[in-house]
Every structure is written in C-alpha cells, then in structure tokens.
Amino acid sequence: MAKASSNHGLPGTLIVVEGIDGSGKTTQQQLLRKWLEDRAMPIFYTEWNSSSLVKKATKEGKKKATLTPLLFSLLHATDFADRHLYQIVPPLKAGMTVVADRYVYTAFARDAARGVHPVWARRMYSFAVKPDLAFYFRVPVDVALERLRSARAKLKYYEAGMDLALSPSLDESFRLFQTRVVAEYDKMVEEFGLVVIDAQRPIHAQQKEVRAQVARKLGLPVRGTGTVRARG
Amino acid sequence: MPKMKFPGPAPDYIARAENRGKLIVVEGTDGVGRSTHVAMARKWLEVQGHAVAETGWTRSKLVGQAIDDAKAGHTLASLTFTLIYACDFCDRLEKEVIPALSAGYFVLADRYIYTAIARAVVRGLDEPWVRDLFSFAPIPDLVIYLRVDPNQLARRVLLTGGMDYWEAGKDHHPELDIYDSFLAYQTSSLTVFDRFKKEFGFVEIDAARPAELVQEQIRQAIGALIGVSA
Numbered sequence: 468m469a470k471a472s473s474n475h476g477l478p479g480t481l482i483v484v485e486g487i488d489g490s491g492k493t494t495q496q497q498l499l500r501k502w503l504e505d506r507a508m509p510i511f512y513t514e515w516n517s518s519s520l521v522k523k524a525t526k527e528g529k530k531k532a533t534l535t536p537l538l539f540s541l542l543h544a545t546d547f548a549d550r551h552l553y554q555i556v557p558p559l560k561a562g563m564t565v566v567a568d569r570y571v572y573t574a575f576a577r578d579a580a581r582g583v584h585p586v587w588a589r590r591m592y593s594f595a596v597k598p599d600l601a602f603y604f605r606v607p608v609d610v611a612l613e614r615l616r617s618a619r620a621k622l623k624y625y626e627a628g629m630d631l632a633l634s635p636s637l638d639e640s641f642r643l644f645q646t647r648v649v650a651e652y653d654k655m656v657e658e659f660g661l662v663v664i665d666a667q668r669p670i671h672a673q674q675k676e677v678r679a680q681v682a683r684k685l686g687l688p689v690r691g692t693g694t695v696r697a698r699g
Numbered sequence: 700m701p702k703m704k705f706p707g708p709a710p711d712y713i714a715r716a717e718n719r720g721k722l723i724v725v726e727g728t729d730g731v732g733r734s735t736h737v738a739m740a741r742k743w744l745e746v747q748g749h750a751v752a753e754t755g756w757t758r759s760k761l762v763g764q765a766i767d768d769a770k771a772g773h774t775l776a777s778l779t780f781t782l783i784y785a786c787d788f789c790d791r792l793e794k795e796v797i798p799a800l801s802a803g804y805f806v807l808a809d810r811y812i813y814t815a816i817a818r819a820v821v822r823g824l825d826e827p828w829v830r831d832l833f834s835f836a837p838i839p840d841l842v843i844y845l846r847v848d849p850n851q852l853a854r855r856v857l858l859t860g861g862m863d864y865w866e867a868g869k870d871h872h873p874e875l876d877i878y879d880s881f882l883a884y885q886t887s888s889l890t891v892f893d894r895f896k897k898e899f900g901f902v903e904i905d906a907a908r909p910a911e912l913v914q915e916q917i918r919q920a921i922g923a924l925i926g927v928s929a
Binding site: 520521523524527528533535536537538541542544545548549552581582583584586587590591593594 | 707708709710711712713761762764765769775776778779782783785786789790793794828831832834835
C-alpha cells in the first residue's frame, strides 16, 4: 500500500483544496480548473463523499440523524477508498492533474472534532497518496457562517455538528463544532505541509496566489495567472 | 460493573459503555454450521434464564444492502471491501451489541472482526493496518472457533447448496476452477484462523463431529464462562 507520507511517484499531479464549509474553497478550485482547462491541461476533478458505493447508506444515515462519529468516519473512508481506487490513482497514472475538493484532511479534522482518535484515523487513511499541493483556506468561523447564511437558507445538521449535541441552536452548534474543526486544521498545517491561504482576502487575490503555486508545481509560466478568461 | 477492553483507541462514547452481560463469538469458515449452533446455544442460554441477543455479519440495516449490491457487481477492491465490512460492524456494534451488553444481555455474534481480518489478510492487505482499523471492537468474553478441514468442508458445502463465488475466494484466484479455488482459499483462511486461535485464545471445537457433540462442547465452553455445567 502506498503511504500518505511518501511521494506518489506517478506522472500526474494531485492538487487538494481544504477548509471548513463556507471557506470559499470550492469557488477557488473551480476558478483554478477554468484556468488549467484554458491552458489545455488534462484535468480530472473529484469531490468528497461522491462515490455511489455508500451514497445511499450515508444519505439515509444523515437523513435519520443516526450516524455516530465512528460510523460517519468509516462511511467517509469507504467512499474515499472507492474514489481513490477509481478516480484518483488512475488519472494520476495517466499523467492528469487531479483536483480534489476535500481530501483526507477533511476526515482528520472532522473525525477528531467528533472525538474519533486522530492516530486511528490517520492510520486508516494511510493508503492515500500524498498530494503534491494541499491548500488550506483558513477563515474565521463567523465569516464562514455569514457566507453560508447568505448563500442558502439553512445550515445542514452534520455540517453544524448537531450530532454532538453541543447546543440546541443550529448557529451556535455550527460555531462550536467548526471552531474545533478549524483547530484541527491548524494543527495539520505543519504536520502535512498545507499551504495556508487567507480566505478573507478578495477572491481574485486568493486565486492569484493559488495559481502561482500551481504554476510553480506544474512548471507553467507564472505570467497570466491573474486573469480569468471566459470560455465559450 | 466491568468495563469493556479494546485492542486500540475507541471513541469515548463506546469505551465508557459497560458490559453487564457476556459477548460470545462463534467464528469459523463458511459451512461449518455456525448459524445452527448459534441458534442451539441461544435456546440453551434462554433455558438457563439469560436474555440473548444475536448479531450476524453484514446484517446491518444501514450498509447490509450496499454490501450485497457491491458483491453482485464484483467491483469492490479488497481495501474497500474491508472498509465497508468495518461500517457494517460498527453499525451493529453501536446499535445492537453495546446496547444489549449494557442491558445485561448475552450477545451471540455469528462471526466477529476475526473474519474480516482473515479475509483481508488472505487477500493481501497489510495485517497491522486491518487490525488497527478494527481496534475499536471490544474484546469478546469468549470466542468459540468451529473448525473443519478444507477437504471435508468442501464436501459439506457441496451437499448444502454448492460453492459460492466469494466463499470460494474466486476474486482472489480467478485462474483456478471453483473447487480448487475454494480449497486454496479456505486453506489460507484456516492458516490465519489457526494463528489467531493461539494469539487470542479461541476455544477450538472440531466441527466435523456430529452436531450434538459439537453443541455439547459449545455449552461446556459457555458454562465454564458463566459458572454452570452444560
């Protein structure tokens, strides 16, 4: 099994975006992909919790609010293992640039915030290849909460950590739970060499930084990383 | 009240549960008669006045169906297979086993984590990794290991419904015919189980003997645990 601690040695490049809900990482990864596509780079995109294997079980467990921290953790690991096998390693072998919206760090942060042992979780995911670049979009919890509130009507049950019964209020629970998640992310910056992006800065400024880092990794000219050309 | 023991770090909400009953596991490869003996042992325990709950491999409400679907599609890699088994086990542990033990039930588990570990190891996964994965599972009070040699097991399985793709380990030995695959796979499984027997102190019972004799030995083993004679 490949170890998360060693380089994957495959021809492709794995780029990961991480951060709490409302950090803006999805917007950033979408803009990054637009730019890479524009440069005709072969891209493969994969996102957290999207394999069909345990989708029904996860959905049902979430709907009925019966997912315990350990089962939550194991279901996500199963989903990840399936995607790792079919959606992450093959495109890396084919020399593509894989963009992953959330990676093992999401599991480490959320699982630890739910009381699952951090060493156990790291061991479980030790089969995962190490990303070439892992961005962490760091944002204060209140800013993230504000963004989510303006974007959609209601916070989700597990996103707010309601399963932990920290507070009967959805907003307050979100604040308490995501504060724990942020603390876990912060601990991982050094442990895994995450590239921290200040997610309070303007979207365009963040994207410029992301593209500069990616350009360096892929050996692309840095010039022109600041413009987003519309396609079609 | 006795706390449960765990091989590794279990989350607090699991680790603080108390075992007021007994966790009794019946292990053994496919076709050794586990379910028959679990049913008989249950009846006997109930006659003794003990409340009994049963739990069986891949019977979790939440992921049982996902496992069946995946088996039918043959798309599961060993790693994913092992993780989905862990989901099933976790769901049953938290929703059936621990609540029952806390309430003072005797829990009869038809297979336990040793099955999952053996399957994964035979298919080439890293054993320390698999054992760590399942390290949140409480250590049972008793593990009864029903053992039959592969040759005899093959005859028994052929007489009772035939060899199934997974039981024969066809995913692992696509080059062999079903019989040779069954033999090779069950032999490797037994090697792992025999090793576990020593390490974890399984009570081995020769399941090739007549069912009444096997059941008598099972009752003796349980009787020794709870201080009654079978």
